[in-house]
Structures are given as structure tokens and as C-alpha cells.
Amino acid sequence: MTCTASSLQGAIKEPVASLFRTYETHPTVAYSRLFGGIQAILVTDQRYCRNQKTLFAKMRFTICAAKPEDCKDIERMIMELAVYEKMPDQVKISHKELERDGFGPNPYYQCLVAEVPEELMSKDGHTKVGYALFFYTYSTWKGRTVYMEDLYVMPEYRSKGIGKALMATVAKVAKEQHCVRLQFSVLDWNKPSLDFYLAKGAEDLTAKEGWHFLRFHGIALDNLAQEAP
């Protein structure tokens, strides 16, 4: 449904001209001010009326390398992801460890953060809405690889291309560092994530080749170390 300026005029409180002016500085604010379930997206010289449910032709966001001051947001989102994975009690570190371990002279991980403009902030007032945490690993068969430890986008910002953009940026970094492969792990019940990755050409090595993750953790690790001569 295409709306003309005059037909919109009756449906909205603000004069159309001020809407255009607002769009130039804050495009997303322009359409958030309309009411009555009808929202308009100003696209160059044309205006399209969309039903509220089919809004957002393209969400605006940026993907940047994380800075030390992002660690509090990263900590928040790590916990959100842990809750989703049904293991929140396993989170033992805070933003302090993240700052020390990611931004010292010898960083143990790299992190990308997805940010939206202020006018799109979450209901709790956050603009950092997604992250990808990864590091370099080594395959004795293939050489340099990247392991993506966490990929997360807050639920209200999903299906807008943010997850895809985060992953593509990790892929770009991997390519620049001459890495031949990206690896990551997914919980077997996590169907939305499994579908997301399989659509991008991911292969399940646990199913295909039988690889299992094992670990020596906590007391088991200490015991092993204490037996050393």
C-alpha cells in the first residue's frame, strides 16, 4: 500500500514536513512517532505505509571490535546466553576477568560487538545487542583455524541480519589471518541455532566423524597435576 503525503497527513499527528526533517537526522525515530498501528518508512523520496507487524525493511546496526568498556555489556549477554543454554550457574567470571584476559598484552580472545542507535535501544536501555567471541586455534592437519566460542543476539533483535553480520565479520577476520576453517559447538537440542549454521554450510563433525568433547575440570585437573613427579 503506497501512501501519499496528504493521505498520511490525516493519519498522523505530526505534519509530514517535520517527519521528513526528522528522518534526515533520525530515520528510525520518524517512523516510531506514528500511531494507530500504521507506520511509515521514509525511503528517499517515497513513503511506504506498512503495517506495524511487517516493519523494518533494514535494521541499522554496527559491528565493531570490542573495547574494554564493553566488557560489562558482554558480561550481561554472556549470562543471557548461559540462561538460554540452561546453564547459568556455570558462569564463574565477571567483566573484570574479561577485561584482563581480552585487553592485556597477550589477549586470550577476540570479541565483536553489535550496536544499534540509541533510538532502537532495548526496553532495559541497552544499545549493545549482540556479540561474537572467538580465538585462534591450530589443526595439525590443516593449520590455522578460528574457533567461535560464543555468538549471541538478544531475542528482540533477531531475524534482522545481526547474527549473520557478526558471523561474516568473524569469517572476514579468519580470511585475513589465513585461517582455513571456522569451528564452533552447538547443543544438540538447540534447533534454531543448528538450522542457522547448517544453512551456512556448517557440518556436524560429531554426527559425521564421531568427535566428542572431553575435559579435565576442577578437582580432576588438580589430581592429575598432583600426580606429577
Next chain:
Amino acid sequence: MANFILRKAEPKDVSDILRLIKELAKFEEMEDQVILTEKDLLEDGFGDHPFYHCIVAEVPKHHQSADGHVIIGFAMYYFTYDPWIGKLLYLEDFYVMKEYRGFGIGSEILKKLSQTAVRTRCSSMHFIVAEWNKPSIEFYKRRGASDLSLEEGWRLFKIDKQNLLKMTDEE
């Protein structure tokens, strides 16, 4: 035969390391997948930014292997990061030549690695094992390892270069 030493790998060891990598790959029935060269190992392990660390097991000359080798075992590892618990030691490869098994060399390597993990403030040592590799799984479980794939449902995924490049093109 109990005479052996464990030491940090040096640049001169890369040809032995590659030999052992290929032997392990053969055991895992995937030797044609090893495309790494000695040059890669040298650059990636002993350059400005090491991607891995390696310890080797060496026997004295009079105990050399049938083919005349004294480097008879190795372990390759690196440090990774878990956003829940912090630094981890990840064990990528761990192998002792068949004729030198049963003398406790593997156990000693594992102990040395766990010491390194504790000394460098790692909360955990992680690795992967093929589910059909029962002897290795038993070896690790006897020493207190837990199988996260079975216990928590984690599955390992990969995306190869071709599909990685596709992702960067779409952006």
C-alpha cells in the same frame, strides 16, 4: 625401558612432529587429510605469534625406534577461552608411537600438561576424542575426564574455507 625425557619442542623438531602427526592421522584413518607442511609448523609454532605449543618425548639413542627415531611422542596444545570460566588449555594432539606404549610415557605427558594448565591459571583442560576410539576414551576417563558431548549434548561443527569465503562475499 623407562628412560625418556619430556621437553619443549624446538624448531629442529618440526620434521619429527610432522611425522608423528601423520602417524596419528593414519591411526584415526584420516592421513590424506593432513595438508600441513614442515614450513607451516615452523612459521606457526616458532614465529612472532605462535599458534600452538608443543612438548616432545625423547629416548636415548640406544633406545631409538626401528626406523632410527628418538622423538617417539608429542603433545600439541594452545590456550583457549571460555566466557564462563576463563582461560583453558586445549589439547589438540597427543600421541606416543606404538612400540613405546605401556611404559607410562602418555601418563607423564598428560601430567605435565595438567601442571602447565594449573600453573597458567587454566580452569580446565579440553580436547576431543572420536567416539569409536575406546582405548583413548578409557585412558582419559580412568583419569577423571568427563564426556561433555554425552553429559551436556555439545556437538562440534566446522565451516570450511569455501563456505567462509561465501559468507564474506555476502556481507
